Amino acid sequence: MTMTASPVTSAACATPMPAAAPAASTAPTASTAAGGGAADRLALKGDLLDFTAAPDWARVDDPAVRFRPDHWLLIEQGRIVGAQPTDPGEGWQRHDHSGRLILPGFVDTHVHSPQLDVIASYGTELLDWLNTYTFPAERRYQDPAVAQEGAARFLDALLAHGTTAAVVYPTVHKGSADALFDAAAARGMRLITGKILMDRHAPDGLRDDVVQAERDCLDLIARHHQRERLAYAVTVRFAPTSTPEQLAMAGALCRADASLYMQTHVAENRSEVEWVARLFPQARSYLDVYDQVGLLHPRAVLAHGIWLDVTDRAVLARTGAQIAHCPSSNLFLGSGLFDWAAHRAAGVAVSVASDVGGGTSLSTQRTLSDGYKVQALQGQRLTAWSGLHAATRGAAEALDLAGELGHFDPGTMADVCIWDWASGSVAQHRMALVRELHERVFAWMTLSDERNLVASYVAGVPRFQRG
Ligand code: GUN
Ligand code: ZN
Numbered sequence: 001m002t003m004t005a006s007p008v009t010s011a012a013c014a015t016p017m018p019a020a021a022p023a024a025s026t027a028p029t030a031s032t033a034a035g036g037g038a039a040d041r042l043a044l045k046g047d048l049l050d051f052t053a054a055p056d057w058a059r060v061d062d063p064a065v066r067f068r069p070d071h072w073l074l075i076e077q078g079r080i081v082g083a084q085p086t087d088p089g090e091g092w093q094r095h096d097h098s099g100r101l102i103l104p105g106f107v108d109t110h111v112h113s114p115q116l117d118v119i120a121s122y123g124t125e126l127l128d129w130l131n132t133y134t135f136p137a138e139r140r141y142q143d144p145a146v147a148q149e150g151a152a153r154f155l156d157a158l159l160a161h162g163t164t165a166a167v168v169y170p171t172v173h174k175g176s177a178d179a180l181f182d183a184a185a186a187r188g189m190r191l192i193t194g195k196i197l198m199d200r201h202a203p204d205g206l207r208d209d210v211v212q213a214e215r216d217c218l219d220l221i222a223r224h225h226q227r228e229r230l231a232y233a234v235t236v237r238f239a240p241t242s243t244p245e246q247l248a249m250a251g252a253l254c255r256a257d258a259s260l261y262m263q264t265h266v267a268e269n270r271s272e273v274e275w276v277a278r279l280f281p282q283a284r285s286y287l288d289v290y291d292q293v294g295l296l297h298p299r300a301v302l303a304h305g306i307w308l309d310v311t312d313r314a315v316l317a318r319t320g321a322q323i324a325h326c327p328s329s330n331l332f333l334g335s336g337l338f339d340w341a342a343h344r345a346a347g348v349a350v351s352v353a354s355d356v357g358g359g360t361s362l363s364t365q366r367t368l369s370d371g372y373k374v375q376a377l378q379g380q381r382l383t384a385w386s387g388l389h390a391a392t393r394g395a396a397e398a399l400d401l402a403g404e405l406g407h408f409d410p411g412t413m414a415d416v417c418i419w420d421w422a423s424g425s426v427a428q429h430r431m432a433l434v435r436e437l438h439e440r441v442f443a444w445m446t447l448s449d450e451r452n453l454v455a456s457y458v459a460g461v462p463r464f465q466r467g
């Protein structure tokens with residue numbers, strides 16, 4: 001059949017806002033289990049919010065904001081085909097979430113699956129935290145049963161927080177990457193991951209070597225890269241835990257196949273930066289260690305970047321590598337304040353990430369709320385638009401996935417989440433007082449979390465539903 005969707009109806013503020021009424025809704029009926037099927041034609045009604053482009057940094061009435069209140073989002077065979085204000089009729093499986101917010105699923109561009117075991121661990125900065133809590137937890141993943149159970153629990157937790165796509169660190173063990181790939185495929189999720197490379201400065205049971213690591217990477221790439229919605233990331237933990245030989249091997253993998261992603265950490269903590277300077281005295285900077293071996297490219301995702309300088313930012317812009325900004329983690333581990341505005345001004349793509357277990361929540365709203373505070377401490381302001389764009393369309397564009405996810409343009413996969421505008425009496429009271437759209441969405445971003453989530457769809461299949 002031919003679908004005629006309404007044109008984009010509105011930009012922010014130009015649109016009348018419905019009251020934040022409780023949803024008079026039917027919940028999705030399909031199963032939440034991994035095997036739940038996609039309805040051939042599914043229609044979800046609510047207040048649709050997405051972005052057509054990057055909003056201006058400090059602008060609250062930006063035309064890139066596409067707010068379509070009380071619209072039906074139309075999904076055929078797992079893909080979005082349009083949106084319209086009118087009921088599409090009998091031929092559609094319809095779920096009326098009037099009075100609720102419907103967003104593209106969030107993209108978490110940097111998160112560690114095994115670190116759910118150590119989230120909220122007391123009293124340390126990065127290097128002590130790794131030794132005291134993180135490495136012992138990751139060592140347990142050498143057991144394939146632990147890795148499989150952990151991968152399933154982790155992905156289900158992402159879905160229960162409204163995150164439908166992620167760039168993930170498993171552990172050094174090949175089986176931990178296998179488990180994540182398989183668990184993501186079973187849920188139809190977009191997932192980018194790869195076994196951690198780490199051949200020094202790590203305890204027994206957590207080190208590989210260059211030859212075996214290369215073999216493992218090639219085997220994982222052959223079996224998982226570009227299978228369904230999966231992609232491989234050459235995963236250098238961080239410069240201190242790889243020998244120069246291993247970094248060179250990682251760079252060679254990237255050069256041999258431009259479709260591979262790369263993920264690592266950079267310039268997170270001052271002691272770490274000093275350590276890297278001692279380990280790599282020939283490098284101009286921490287970032288330069290990666291640049292020298294060819295690890296910086298448009299599919300490179302570098303977490304943190306707090307202690308980069310103006311030359312580093314120019315290198316990121318030149319190479320197209322992006323920063324995954326992790327405000328919750330940076331606050332929790334006392335790492336520092338990321339200068340988002342400077343990166344933006346330099347033309348560097350910035351996405352947002354939970355960095356659990358350094359970060360204290362998988363909730364993207366909590367991450368963005370921390371992100372707002374980190375900017376406020378530097379005299380900057382983060383609009384709801386810049387924050388939510390970075391967690392949806394912006395992340396998709398930076399990962400070269402904007403044809404697949406991150407917004408509601410026809411043709412994209414229906415990775416969609418449905419949210420209550422308010423949860424609890426304080427948020428309900430605040431929402432009743434808002435005067436315009438940015439105020440409302442900013443209050444939602446600041447006050448909401450996973451308790452507001454009603455349902456998560458991945459490629460049109462319900463993978464989480466509340467209750
Ligand atoms: N640097 C190297 N490994 C890690 C990690 O697991 N978490 C964080 N936050 N930083 C790192
Ligand atoms: Zn991390």
